[in-house]
Amino acid sequence: MxxxxxxxxxxxxxxxxxxIGPVIAAAETSWHAWLAEHAPEVTQRYSVAELRARRMALLEQRPELVVDLYQLRRVALEQAFAEAGADAAHIDGAMHHFHERRNAVxxxxxxxxxxxxxxxxxxxxxxxxxxxxxxxxxxxxxxxxxxxxxxxxxxxxxxxxxxxxxxxxxxxxxxxxxxxxxxxxxxxxxxxxxxxxxxxxxxxxxxxxxxxxxxxxxxxxxxxxxxxxxxxxxx
Incomplete structure (x- = not known):
C-alpha cells in the first residue's frame, strides 16, 4: 500500500x-559551582557524579518522575539540602541556574x-x-x-x-x-x-x-x- x-x-x-551531552555536562559543572558558592554544605558532601547517582537512585524508587526530569532534579536536590543541613531558600536559585545553562544549546x-x-x-x-x-x-x-x-x-x-x-x-x-x-x-x-x-x-x-x-x-x-x-x- x-x-x-x-x-x-x-x-x-x-x-x-x-x-545535548556536552551541554548537560557543562550545565552540571556550572550548577555545582553555583551550589558551592550559595550552599557549600551540599558540594562539600556531594560531587557532581554523586548528585547524579542520587537522581538515578531516586528515579528507581519513584519511576513516575521520568516524565519530568526537572522535578526529579529538584526532589533529589531537596533531599541533598536536607541531609547536608543547607538553607533550602537557595533551591529555587539553583534550579533557575541549571535551567539557564541547560538551554545554552x-x-x-x-x-x-x-x-x-x-x-x-x-x-x-x-x-x-x-x-x-x-x-x-x-x-x-x-x-x-x-x-x-x-x-x-x-x-x-x-x-x-x-x-x-x-x-x-x-x-x-x-x-x-x-x-x-x-x-x-x-x-x-x-x-x-x-x-x-x-x-x-x-x-x-x-x-x-x-x-x-x-x-x-x-x-x-x-x-x-x-x-x-x-x-x-x-x-
Missing amino acids: TPRRPLALLFDLDDTLWP TPFDDVAAGLAALHGMLRLGVITNGNADLEVIGLHHHFDTVLASSRFGRAKPDPSIFLAACEAMGVAPADAVYVGDDLRLDVQGAQNAGLRAVWMNRNGSAAHLEAGIAPDAICAGFDELLAWVRGQMQH
Missing part, C-alpha cells in the same frame, strides 16, 4: 536538533534552514521527554504544537503522548511522521502509536539492526530528511 502523504512532521529535541548546522524549508511544506510539532525551552533557544516559531512529557504526564515511548500530539495538530496518526534519534523512545514509540518514524542517525550507527527496529526512513541530517519528505509529498 502506498504511504499517505504526510500532513504533519513532529520532532524530538535533544540529540535530534542539537547535541547550539543547534546542528542544518537545523535552522531545514526547519524553515519544512515549515513551508507541512505542519511542524514537537514531542519531548526533556525540558528544553524553545523560546529561549529561539526555535519556537517553527512549531505549531509543543508537547512535553512534564506537562502531559506521560513520557515517550507511551503511545498516548504521540496520540495527544496528533490530536492537538488535528491529524490522524497515519498522516503524521515523527523524527528522533532514539530507536526505542522515538522510532518504536511512534510506530506503536500508528505514526511513521524517521530515525535521525547522524553518526552512521547500525544499532537499528541489532535492536530489530525498522524505521520508515533513516536520515543522517536535514538534507536527507528534506529529500525524503519531498518524496512523500508527491504521493
Whole structure:
C-alpha cells in the first residue's frame, strides 16, 4: 500500500536538533559551582557524579518522575539540602541556574534552514521527554504544537503522548511522521502509536539492526530528511 502523504512532521529535541551531552555536562559543572558558592554544605558532601547517582537512585524508587526530569532534579536536590543541613531558600536559585545553562544549546548546522524549508511544506510539532525551552533557544516559531512529557504526564515511548500530539495538530496518526534519534523512545514509540518514524542517525550507527527496529526512513541530517519528505509529498 502506498504511504499517505504526510500532513504533519513532529520532532524530538535533544540529540535530534542539537547535541545535548556536552551541554548537560557543562550545565552540571556550572550548577555545582553555583551550589558551592550559595550552599557549600551540599558540594562539600556531594560531587557532581554523586548528585547524579542520587537522581538515578531516586528515579528507581519513584519511576513516575521520568516524565519530568526537572522535578526529579529538584526532589533529589531537596533531599541533598536536607541531609547536608543547607538553607533550602537557595533551591529555587539553583534550579533557575541549571535551567539557564541547560538551554545554552547550539543547534546542528542544518537545523535552522531545514526547519524553515519544512515549515513551508507541512505542519511542524514537537514531542519531548526533556525540558528544553524553545523560546529561549529561539526555535519556537517553527512549531505549531509543543508537547512535553512534564506537562502531559506521560513520557515517550507511551503511545498516548504521540496520540495527544496528533490530536492537538488535528491529524490522524497515519498522516503524521515523527523524527528522533532514539530507536526505542522515538522510532518504536511512534510506530506503536500508528505514526511513521524517521530515525535521525547522524553518526552512521547500525544499532537499528541489532535492536530489530525498522524505521520508515533513516536520515543522517536535514538534507536527507528534506529529500525524503519531498518524496512523500508527491504521493
